[in-house]
Amino acid sequence: MSFEIRRAEANDATAACEVLRRSITECCVLDHKNDPAILAAWLGNKTPETVASWFASPTNFALVATEQGAVVGVALLTAAGKLALCYLLPEARLRGAGKALLACVEAQACSWGVKALQLHSTASGEAFFAQQGYLRAGNVRSPYGVETVFFWKQLDGSICDASKPKRFCGCS
Template identity: 75%
Template sequence: MSLEIRIAASTDAEAACNVLRRSIKECCELDHKNDPAILDAWLGNKTPQMVANWFSSPTNYSLVALSEGVVVGVALLTGAGKLALCYLLPEVRRQGIGKALLTKMEEQACGWGVKALQLHSTASGKDFFAQRGYTDAGKVRSPYGVETVFFWKQLDEDATCPNAPKRKKFCNCNTA
């Protein structure tokens, strides 16, 4: 398998939209429970035009993962340090592609000086983020009716930001 991860272009929007829609429908059944109302709400803004708008926003950093030239994954980081998207086609899960996308997103956040990355995970993705050092901060209901898990990860002291300035620890000792 040849894997390429690159910045998403507006021409990737249709393929990326397909990744989002298939991943949500096929991989997130624990979350939507095949409820048509929840699926309609969740998928409502997952259109090629909307995805193209997300990709073109100057405050977002968007990546696509390609295998054999086909878009198989998509991730989006906001300038505020929120991982808004990290989705894969069902057939490429557990091949390291999600981990590669997440690593690139963490590197970008570090480059922007973001101190902590945050995200809302589905039940389906919960273990993935927990295994990568993200802290479970509790459940939050999404606008489309799915209970998500709020995760965060400190970046400035993590190995993901090797060039980040180290914070000085406060010492209240007398050095005479």
């Protein structure tokens, strides 16, 4: 792997925002169908200032995946156990960065005592989360007009066993 997973910092907000915007625009076409109204609503809060505020919140745990110093992925976990963000640049997909981000998020959730993670996936990300052991629990319409898939995953056993090294996670 040629990428590193680390805690997001305030100065990562602009690059992370670009990851979010490109991933949504380019990788989630199945979801937004290039509808300008849906895209405008979905991207409306994806600004560097908003992303910086998400990173700064003491109730959030934000990570970035970097490759050769450039941010190629971003993930955000809330203290309530919700995976609020997990996005990659299109060119970073299918190379392990998503799995690495998810492994670090799960490890953090375990350290907080969270028993299960939940998320709302796009149709574009549905197969990825299912492959990582997340269970589909129905559909939910997002505020921006996209049908999302509600997933959850019980965190127990080997996921939260601190004595076992995490295959991808170098985020401690």
